[in-house]
Amino acid sequence: MGAGGREVPITLDGVREKNLMQLKKLNAALFPVRYNDKYYADALASGEFTKLAKWQCGGPFDFGAIKLSGTLYFMDSSRIVAYYSDIYVGAIACRLEKKEGGSVRVYIMTLGVLAPYRGLGIGTKLLNHVIDLCSKQQNISEIYLHVQTNNEDAINFYKKFGFEITDTIHNYYTNITPPDCYIVTKFIGAQSQSKK
Numbered sequence: 001m002g003a004g005g006r007e008v009p010i011t012l013d014g015v016r017e018k019n020l021m022q023l024k025k026l027n028a029a030l031f032p033v034r035y036n037d038k039y040y041a042d043a044l045a046s047g048e049f050t051k052l053a054k055w056q057c058g059g060p061f062d063f064g065a066i067k068l069s070g071t072l073y074f075m076d077s078s079r080i081v082a083y084y085s086d087i088y089v090g091a092i093a094c095r096l097e098k099k100e101g102g103s104v105r106v107y108i109m110t111l112g113v114l115a116p117y118r119g120l121g122i123g124t125k126l127l128n129h130v131i132d133l134c135s136k137q138q139n140i141s142e143i144y145l146h147v148q149t150n151n152e153d154a155i156n157f158y159k160k161f162g163f164e165i166t167d168t169i170h171n172y173y174t175n176i177t178p179p180d181c182y183i184v185t186k187f188i189g190a191q192s193q194s195k196k
Contacts, residue, residue, distance in 0.1 A: 009056040010122055012129055015043055015093070022052055022088045030112035032176050039109060042095040049106060049130055053090035053113065053122050089117040092126040099141065106134055108145035127161060134188050144185040150178055158184050 015023050020040060027035055043050040090113035097105050108130070113122045134140040147154045149168070167183040 010125060011054050011056060012051040013054055014048065015050045015052060019052065023091050026088060026091050027110060029114060031110060043093040046094045046096050048133055049094035049096065051092055051126060051129055052088045053126055054086050055089045055117065056086050089114045090122045090126060092130060094130060102139060103141040104139050105141055106130065106143045108143060131161060140188050142185055142187050144183055146172060146181040147184050149180045149182055162186050
């Protein structure tokens with residue numbers, strides 16, 4: 001559900017070799033860092049834990065958009081941007097990490113939604129997909145990620161889903177300010193009960 005409780009026309013697509021470039025383009029638009037080949041190999045290897053969010057053009061629009069002859073035009077005060085057909089507007093990319101004893105933890109490498117599509121429930125849909133997958137697998141003990149210490153919006157977003165700040169790493173980032181991050185963790189299953 002998006003703003004106002006209306007269903008948002010979003011589907012989640014798996015990331016494969018044939019659409020990996022879409023993830024690369026989204027990352028370039030969303031994040032101040034460039035990701036290496038290992039990041040993309042990990043994203044592909046995670047299977048269902050990495051998804052692209054596709055906006056299905058042709059749905060009901062009520063925020064300054066019109067569709068003419070298959071092209072969707074979004075308007076704001078300074079520009080008109082045209083899109084054709086379905087477009088990718090967000091993504092979540094995870095890495096599965098094996099722990100001692102056979103359990104697995106899921107590391108959210110990235111989660112992002114393009115600015116014009118934020119607040120519509122797309123990030124929530126992506127994160128809920130991963131949480132649901134984790135809750136169905138007995139061997140997954142936790143989901144975690146790094147969040148820059150000044151990113152209050154992200155911290156508050158993850159807290160709504162039961163994540164908590166579990167550690168601070170100083171000078172984690174090299175090319176952005178501030179360089180510090182929090183480790184934000186959600187414990188799954190029996191592990192979540194023992195942490196309470």
